[in-house]
Amino acid sequence: MSSYKDKKVITIGVMSELTGLSERKIRYYEERKLVFPERTQGGTRKYSFDDVERLIDIADKMEDGMQTFDIRRMEQKKLPKKELRERMLRGQLNAAFNIRK
Amino acid sequence: MSSYKDKKVITIGVMSELTGLSERKIRYYEERKLVFPERTQGGTRKYSFDDVERLIDIADKMEDGMQTFDIRRMEQKKLPKKELRERMLRGQLNAAFNIRK
DNA sequence: CGTGTAAGGAATTCTGACACG
DNA sequence: CGTGTAAGGAATTCTGACACG
Known part of the structure; x- marks a missing residue:
């Protein structure tokens, strides 16, 4: 399998x-628990x-206005469908109108 | 296909x-035209x-006493079969008896 | 021929922080 | 919240050379 x-x-x-994503x-996204690279002895990340x-997928969702929090929940599939739909809609609206919190 | x-x-x-091979x-093996890494902008190799x-295969052949020259020829499949057999045999003999040129 | 090593420099990566919105 | 950036240091990689057998 490996x-x-x-x-x-x-x-x-x-x-x-x-x-195409910045290193930052x-x-x-790692800090937000969305990716989990390994490390070399010296500490450099390996993906x-x-x-x-996964990162390309994340980037797409971020572009749609979703927040890292929602993306993480979504991948865990633990968020109730109804709430998820609401969050996604809100995200898309935010993106569409460029709303700032 | 990519x-x-x-x-x-x-x-x-x-x-x-x-x-398991040393960087050296x-x-x-690159110098001997057996592998062809790409380079980053800064010049670091990428494989x-x-x-x-390919490198694992090369390492096996080196262990059998073959020389980089023969390995390269072998991959190009241009060496006559008879001569190749002779070279491989010689390589294995060298390896077996630890002969130095 | 094949490979180790010390040498000096350059490219890459790391973390923590400040900034902005 | 998500991301850019300057900062200083550490890890990684590069090349050319000398050594040995």
């Missing part, structure tokens, strides 16, 4: 190129191709 | 861990999973 897709070998610089964003796809 | 396997994303440090060896497999 494929190449889940082997953590990609540095944050390459990941940034692959996803990538590190922030997998699965993480590449 | 799979993950041929995407150049692995740094030499990770490659060294993945293959990995760079040397693919295909390269991981």
Whole structure:
């Protein structure tokens, strides 16, 4: 089962190129528990191709106005469907009208 | 067709861990035209999973006493079969008796 | 030929913080 | 909340060379 897709070998610089996301964003999504890179002995992050796809997916949802909180809940599938729909709608409205909290 | 396997994303440090080869060896095999990493803007090497497999294969052949020259020829499949067999035999003999040129 | 190593420098990454909205 | 940035330091990588066998 252990494929190449889940082997953590990609540095944050390459990941940034692959996803188009800034390193800052990538590190922030980790802080928000959305990605879980491994580390080298020295402490540099290592990501997998699965993480590449995950980050692209996250980026899409962020663009739709969703918040990291909602994305995390969504992946855990623990949020009741009704509430999730409301949150997604709110996110899209926020995005559409560029609302600031 | 462009799979993950041929995407150049692995740094030499990770490659060294993945293959068990020293960075010195990995760079040397590049010098001998056996692997062809890409480079980042800054000049650091990037390898693919295909390269991981290729290097492991190379390492096996080196252990059998083959020389980089023969390995390269072998991959190009341009060496006559008879001569190749002779070279492989010689390599294995060298390895067996630990002969120094 | 194949590989280790010390050397000096450059590129990459890391963390914690301040800023803004 | 999400993200940019300047800051200082540490880890990583690079090249060319000398060594040895």
